Amino acid sequence: MAFLGGTLNTVGAVFLTHAVYSTSEHTATFPHAPLPLDITLELLFSILILSAGIVLSSPTLKPIQWARWAGRIQREGPHGEGKWTREGEEILSEGDPFGFLGLDGGIAGKGEGRRGFWDVRGKRKEYTEWVKEGGSR
């Protein structure tokens, strides 16, 4: 789909440029004559092709229903979309927007908790114990 959209965009842009250039030349040569029909048609045709190309090459729409949108986040989980930062970290898709509330781990769960209240000593202790046990995966 992206390929087809790209092709249509290129073809449309070529036709549009050609139509605009023809118009300019025509008005420069015959300032008082009306524009010939073929130039008008080419202009309209190029705009149609460009519009189709832009629609086809646009990214897929997001669900506009809250439950669907949230369900998709839940189902797919965070996943990469083929973009990386300079540090080599992949930029992931949209995650749970309420994750910062730290409510998904249950009460006194194993999760990370809330960012502002991060329990650094508890996490360090957990890690040292894991290392002492042999660091099994």
Next chain:
Amino acid sequence: MLHPNLLTPPSVIPPPVALQLSQKAPPILSSSPTSSLPWPLSLLFSTESPETWTIHENLFLASLRTGDDVSARKVLDRMTTRFGEHSERIIALRGIYEEALAKNDKELEQVFQGYEKILREDPTNFSIRKRRVAVLKSLGRIPDAITALTVLLENSPIDAEAWAELSELYARQNAWGQAIYCLEEVLLIMPNAWTAHAQLATLYYLSASAQSSNQLQPLTLSLRHFCRSVELNEYYLRGFYGLKVVSRKLLPLLSESSTSSKRNNSEDDDTPPPKLESVKKLEELATSKLAEIIRQYNSRTQGWTGFSEAEVTAARELLDADGKIER
């Protein structure tokens, strides 16, 4: 499995993942994100992006967790030179660093005194106020932590994160009423948070198990909030799991109360118990949704891999136990 990511770290970081995260320190520390050129040129040749500093912050936390204090210090210094040492966030990160390096409760107490000093100078530093609560929690002084949090919330009542933290602190003390109140405050700020609805429903469910008489009302509320959470998120495993557990608990209670006469009818006007048929339907719905999620997850269907392994296993066990009872 997704590779551990510093930009958006997972919500649960077990030690092996923490190790993998902190091992990313050397390559990141080897190249400087800020340019050393003089001013106008440094703007042109800078390689930093907004993500750079998120990654640095997460790297800092990961290194501290794995005991790589040297890297943590380097990252912290780098952030301090970039944002200045009076930045609220930097002050809080420095606090975390000191907390991590405190060897015993006495040294932690000193960090706490340091926080008090910072707050005397600038009482509006909310990051430090939150760190203060975290230190109190770490010292095991939960009642003090609760008091500190209530003061914080009096000054900033729209801080959803703090309300959620207070709710958890209350829940750890088995103060269900207070915990529920705090989560309702979270819902006032973020009415669409499906996790908050599920957590509130869980609290109602736990408070129902804690009391022996009149379990109908908290269970009804729990059912309602689980329903709302799955209404907001159509594949919310925890919501459906809870829906099933609660409706299974409600069914005998409801059939009991319908056979016996309708007692305290006027008293329960606020939350009338649901109809027996609708609870049955809800349970069927939850079962079918859970079964669908388990099936799709186990067959590794594209777009169904976002669930947590442990949650899916728990759901399967629930369904298996259910099947045995019916057979």
